[in-house]
Amino acid sequence: MINLVKQFINKVLKNIFKKKKHLKLGIYGAPNSGKTTLANKICQDWLGEDMGNVSNIAHETREVQIKEQINIKHKGKELSFNLVDTPGIATKIDYEDFIKVGLKQSEAKKRAKEATKGVIDSIKWLDDMDAVVITLDATKDPYSQVNITIVGNLQARKIPVLIVANKIDLKKANIKKIEAAFPQYDVIGISAKYGKNVDKFYEALFVITS
Amino acid sequence: MLTLQFMAYSEIENLNSSNRIKKILDIVKENKIVLLEGKLKKEEEASLIQATMEEINNKFKGIELSAFDYAKGEEVFINKLRKNFARFLLGHRNGMTIIGPASIVKEIKKDPNKIELLTKDGNKKRSKKR
Numbered sequence: 001m002i003n004l005v006k007q008f009i010n011k012v013l014k015n016i017f018k019k020k021k022h023l024k025l026g027i028y029g030a031p032n033s034g035k036t037t038l039a040n041k042i043c044q045d046w047l048g049e050d051m052g053n054v055s056n057i058a059h060e061t062r063e064v065q066i067k068e069q070i071n072i073k074h075k076g077k078e079l080s081f082n083l084v085d086t087p088g089i090a091t092k093i094d095y096e097d098f099i100k101v102g103l104k105q106s107e108a109k110k111r112a113k114e115a116t117k118g119v120i121d122s123i124k125w126l127d128d129m130d131a132v133v134i135t136l137d138a139t140k141d142p143y144s145q146v147n148i149t150i151v152g153n154l155q156a157r158k159i160p161v162l163i164v165a166n167k168i169d170l171k172k173a174n175i176k177k178i179e180a181a182f183p184q185y186d187v188i189g190i191s192a193k194y195g196k197n198v199d200k201f202y203e204a205l206f207v208i209t210s
Numbered sequence: 211m212l213t214l215q216f217m218a219y220s221e222i223e224n225l226n227s228s229n230r231i232k233k234i235l236d237i238v239k240e241n242k243i244v245l246l247e248g249k250l251k252k253e254e255e256a257s258l259i260q261a262t263m264e265e266i267n268n269k270f271k272g273i274e275l276s277a278f279d280y281a282k283g284e285e286v287f288i289n290k291l292r293k294n295f296a297r298f299l300l301g302h303r304n305g306m307t308i309i310g311p312a313s314i315v316k317e318i319k320k321d322p323n324k325i326e327l328l329t330k331d332g333n334k335k336r337s338k339k340r
Binding site for chain 2: 091126155
């Protein structure tokens, strides 16, 4: 009973709070899961501009990036939010991996140092989010601890989560494996790069932010 | 040589979160793989990742981390209640957490039925069926 009252009060306070400011929608995930590609797709669709650079080399986004006042209109409904694209969360960063993909040693070391700071910032920002989209690379193992840690931390903070299985245009993509790994959440399969299923993604955004 | 160090939950039970993380990270930085009885809180896992990032340098490249429960499949309500009550009394003792240095542990693969720890040379060193 006390919990129900607490939940009710929290909800009322949260709603009052939400009306005073723009919702902060975070995009989280492991490096190279397509966070910035998705952020770019959203920004292109509703602002006509990109949010950040994308690259095949991991940790391209090393600073938290924010696009303010994105207004989405879908089936007669409107949603307004500030989009926060975060650096990929990893448990290890080796500058030699960047050398292997063609960076000079000095560039690789600089990238690694910036990437470690980016991971720390991403985790710090978790507390500021009102809702989070977690992008998972649908061709990879969803049981990685980074994914589980992100989901668990959002769950502990009672922040609404939408899981996106990205890169479904690739043959190896396996949405069912992601659904099995996170049965408590709806999983939306998309290709942020080619815009596949993005309508369903926008629909789901309205659900988690309502 | 690969060194596995078992850590009973009682070793971290009375430590605060930052000391728990420091204790684990200090061992991992000695190139040992920690097998921790039980699990860290989710917030502690995130703090462990943050602390790891702060420690990364040319020698220490980070960690591989995996936590798992012994129980599998759908739990009935009474079991969940019993587990939550046990957690309330005893802490997060259920399950196990593996934390190893990234310079040694290449990957910890986990699916619902088994854990595989792969070391840098690509050989499978340990496989545990649940």
